[in-house]
Amino acid sequence: MAMNLIVGQSGGPTAVINSSLAGVYETAKNLGVNKVYGMLYGIEGLLQEKMVDLDEMLGDIMSIELLKRTPSSYLGSCRCKLPTPEQDESVYETLFRLFDKYEIGALLYIGGNDSMDTIAKLSAYGARIRSEVRFIGVPKTIDNDLMLTDHTPGYGSAAKYIATILKEVIADASVYDIRSVTVAEIMGRHAGWLAGAACMAAGPDCDGPDMILLPEVPFDPENFLKRVDDLQKSKSNVIIAASEGVKTADGTFLCDLVSTAGQLDAFGHKAILSGTSRYLADLIHDNLGCKTRAIEFSTLQRCASHLSSRVDVSEAYQVGGAAVTAALAGESGKMASLKRLASRPYHCITEMIDINAVANFEKTVPLNWITPDGTHVTKEFYEYVRPLIQSELTPIYVNGTPRHVRLG
């Protein structure tokens, strides 16, 4: 097959988005694709014809090994939502002209919700103009909020990082013989998938978090304080894992109750919803009078590739490969998704699903995976997340730090 292929990365970084890129690249080469291009800075860069020939970058096996261990987006990223053709057809004309120019037969886009929207729009436009270019989405987001996939690549590594450092934070927080409450703030604006993963910190060597607060359950200050007070009767160091997206019954984010005006990201919403843990810690301190501490897990949740989940790395690679395979088989307007066949032992396969059923929908944590009092997750959540954080991809350490690979 003399077709060329182009691949891009979009949206926020993850620890394994480059493993999907490795899966796309190697599968394309194995299946006889001629040239594999990478778009720089996603579709935004492509519109300016910013592209690289990946054969020059990833031609040797060591580069691929390092790529799988490199966090963030190797090709750069963007937060660009395409206009509809009705709003601005010139964008589409530019892109399809480039596809012609570079003899591109398939476009693979690794990203979250906005990226799937891009795939949906491009494939619809392509069908309208009878283009033969195929458009396939490769899922990626630590938020795990995409529909019709058991989970998203990136989530497992973020979950493993959260569970691991929470154990370390708990050990750190329990060191003095005094009453204290530690509130750890975990990413997740609208869904509690990441905060829920804190449950994996529990084991024979660690109690794990005493409470987990998710955006799916409205925050009730009275119940919350009563629960903290109860917990303090039986243990001196109480640990709370709270999603940054926890909000009150009227929909106000807790962080907005304290935080001052911050900078906006390219989408116009606040770059980081900081302040939830600070708000909760102050609430406890003011009402219960004990020592409190607020810790934000911050962006490391999405880029800590030194602690990635091997299951996650492999699955990210697999969906990349499945997407290429589908494109070469003639499919378009699809996303490669993950379908869990069993949890014990864990068994998961890829399947292709209609992009329109995914784009612009959000999956939240099922309410019956949250305890009735809204302060923890149930066994079902634990069983769900457990396989996703298993095993490691050992970093290749050079001079004391993990070696990555970078463009240019």
Added chain:
Amino acid sequence: MAMNLIVGQSGGPTAVINSSLAGVYETAKNLGVNKVYGMLYGIEGLLQEKMVDLDEMLGDIMSIELLKRTPSSYLGSCRCKLPTPEQDESVYETLFRLFDKYEIGALLYIGGNDSMDTIAKLSAYGARIRSEVRFIGVPKTIDNDLMLTDHTPGYGSAAKYIATILKEVIADASVYDIRSVTVAEIMGRHAGWLAGAACMAAGPDCDGPDMILLPEVPFDPENFLKRVDDLQKSKSNVIIAASEGVKTADGTFLCDLVSTAGQLDAFGHKAILSGTSRYLADLIHDNLGCKTRAIEFSTLQRCASHLSSRVDVSEAYQVGGAAVTAALAGESGKMASLKRLASRPYHCITEMIDINAVANFEKTVPLNWITPDGTHVTKEFYEYVRPLIQSELTPIYVNGTPRHVRLG
């Protein structure tokens, strides 16, 4: 030798303080010590006779392996500075009564400056009352601010963590094709050892930080902004590593220029000097108008045992062992210290030094290890820190997270 021994841990946690405990315990058993007791919550717990028999806890080799991989203080800690005997002799009477009761011949105390002060006071009092109990300090602090030791156990692992996650944060921060400045806030109230370690993020795969700000150099806003502006002419994503202890020429911490009243720790000073990165990011945003981001590396710097330096783990064990060996040889009022013989190849030995030369002094970064313009560290700093972050002690992962060991 039928003598018993007691060991305690004090001050803030580190990733390797338990490796020193392992070194103390195993060396004591190898040298024929009868019972090894652990004091719970340091000298404060000992005053309440809170003790454990470590043979019951650490009797098998697997426990020792896990102990070396467990962050924070296994025995609990305190932030207690002993009164002088003139202020309150009853404290000393209580302690020496306990030493008699449990037939304790040596007390080992693993900690930082305040712990060395405790050893100094106990050994002076012991000499005065002609006690035969020996008192030896085992150094520990991520801050690396103890005198007369090349470096302190705990520093190397914190440095490795900082360099590693800074690489990941840089990858994350460079993902969009827009001008931005990221300010990473690193621990170190009065000395820049930890912030300086950020230099180890640089390599063929990463530029490392473009600026490093240390407490040793007064902060000059004008020079600072000019340097950031210059940097932005040649690269779009500028990275700044800043110590939490950066202060202006008149000694005001930058964080105090923005932060509101926080809670106090047991010593009466602010638990965490947050706000330095926020202040710098806002300064840049207001004056240069580009997108900025502030990230605090927080307490994980001291407790990320999943990323500890093997050199550090081994040296922490060695100073624990050297301290016990010295105590059994009759020494008292000493600290086990590290003496570097060479950097390439790295070679370091232990030696015993007078505790009075250590306690209550603080070691800062030599000014000639900082560049003349005060915005980076020199080759000397790099050569100093390089060996300390080398090699890894692989965590023992169980069910997706590193397994630790805990008391009881």
